[in-house]
Amino acid sequence: MSPSSQAEQPKVLSAVEDRMDELGAGIAQARRMVTLIKSAAEAERERVSLLFAEAAATLQRFQTEVLGFIEEGAAAMLGSSQGDLQRQEEQRSRLSRARHSLSQVPEADAVSFLQELLALKLALEEGCGPGPSPPQELTFTQSSQAVQTVRDALAAACTSQLEQLRGLGSDEDRLRKTDMKELQDPDSTDPLESEPPRDYFLKFAYIVDLDSDTADKFLQLYGAKGVKRVLCPINYPESPTRFTHCEQVLGEGALDRGTYYWEVEIIEGWVSVGVVAEDFNPQESYTRGRLGRNAHSCCLQWNGRSYSVWFHGLEAPLSQPFSPTVGVCLEYADRALAFYAVRDGKMSLLRRLKVSRGGGSAPAALLDSFQNCLDNYFVGLFRTRLKPAFFLESVDAHLQIGPLKKSCISVLKRR
Known part of the structure; x- marks a missing residue:
């Protein structure tokens, strides 16, 4: 073995050890992922x-109730x-017997003839009452429908x-899923764990500065980040982009x-x-x-x-509890807006x-009116460029644009 080879051996062995350590760590991580x-x-x-068992039980109960409804209605x-059938059959039998008895009376027996004729007339009168009522609507036949x-x-x-489910891996849903290394405990029920962490969204951070040329006269700006609705109008300069009837302001x-x-x-207050x-009047x-x-x-x-x-x-309406800090994610390419x-x-x-996904093709009964409206008109919102917008509805409304740092700490004190 040459001296150069002997000198190189420790380096090679060290590199091999390092690589084996890396592979060992990777194997351990892969095993944990497989287990997870x-x-x-x-x-x-x-x-x-x-859930399928519960759904099957629900359908079974529904089947039992519908079949019971049919049986009760039919009975x-x-x-x-x-x-009605029995009464009509009995009347017909009486008429038939009376007619037969009359036909059997000898012509010479006038007394018997009159008696049988009277019996036939009585039987006929019994059958001359109001007939059976028309059939009721067969309501139970609506069950199949x-x-x-x-x-x-x-x-x-x-x-x-x-x-x-099959589309969860598509590009349009990529924002809403975590990397595999960020998988949470599958038994976790905390709704806050269902989305990627805030740091993930910060990769798409957009710095919003309020545009003073769009602010309504009843909105007081605090620099480029804060805005509050006030009672006394502010003497802003004239601007073609300024809101004149709504207490709104846009981002630049x-x-x-x-x-x-x-x-x-x-x-504070009511805020939208x-x-x-961009071209809204x-x-x-x-x-x-x-x-x-x-x-x-x-x-x-x-x-x-x-x-x-x-x-x-x-x-x-939404049922989630109040959170002082609201994140807004505009996915322009996917024509989506998430809060x-x-x-x-x-x-x-x-x-x-x-x-x-159905784009309005699902039965109307499955679509609420709001989603149906989105399916019909929401894409049209993205035919032009969009601007962040803020509406301060109540007289005490007050908001500020978040700093997008590790923690959302207000620059303005809460009252």
Whole structure:
């Protein structure tokens, strides 16, 4: 062995050891991931099996109740119809017997003839009363239509949900899923754990500065980040972009062809946060000019009691509790706008506005009116560039644009 080879051997061995250590760490991580995937799959199988069992039990109860409805309806109507049938058969038999008896009387026996004729007339009079009532509506025959409606709705819902499951790996949903290394405990039930952490969204951070040339005269700006509604009008200079009938203000710049994320802190009052088309007329009337009350804007509203989302004049209430900090994520390429509650670096989805996968093809019974409106009109909102927009509805409304740092700390003191 040459001296140079002997000198190189320690370096090679050291490199081999380092690589083996790296592979060992990678193997350990891969094993943990395999274990996590298997554990998560097994837990999900158990949950799905339980839900299918509950769904099957629900359908079984529905089947029992519908069949019972048919039996009860048929039994009630059969009792009446069979009674009518029996009475008519008995009357016919009496008439037949009386007619036969009359035909058997000798012509010379006038007394017997008169007696049998009288009996026939009495039998005839008994059958001359009002006939049976017309058949009632067979209400139980509507059962098959009801079951067919449930069947069609179930089939459509299953198809829709399966398509959503199969599409979870597509580009349009990439923002809403974590990397595999960020998988959470599958048994966790905390809704804040269902979204990627806040740091993930900060990769798309967009710095929003309020545009003073758009602020309504009843809005007081605090630099480029804070705004409060006031009672006394402010003498702003004339501007063609200034709102004149709605207490609204826009962010500077216009957004398109990308993903943008910003945060808003609701300090006080009723506040709406959203986006508006760049070419929207700021002189629009109060009724049509407010965020979400037209086809050119949409928003998340906090009304002091609960959240709701607005678009095209329609409102969809939300049940999530109040969060002072709201995250807004505009996915322009996917034609989507999502609102999040932000707490302690964790994200909780409030509502994601987007055209449904069916694009309005699902039965109307399966679509609420708000989603149906999104399916028909929401894409049109993205035909122009969009601007961050803010509506301060109550006289004490107060908000500021978040600093987008590790923690959302207000520069303005809370009252």
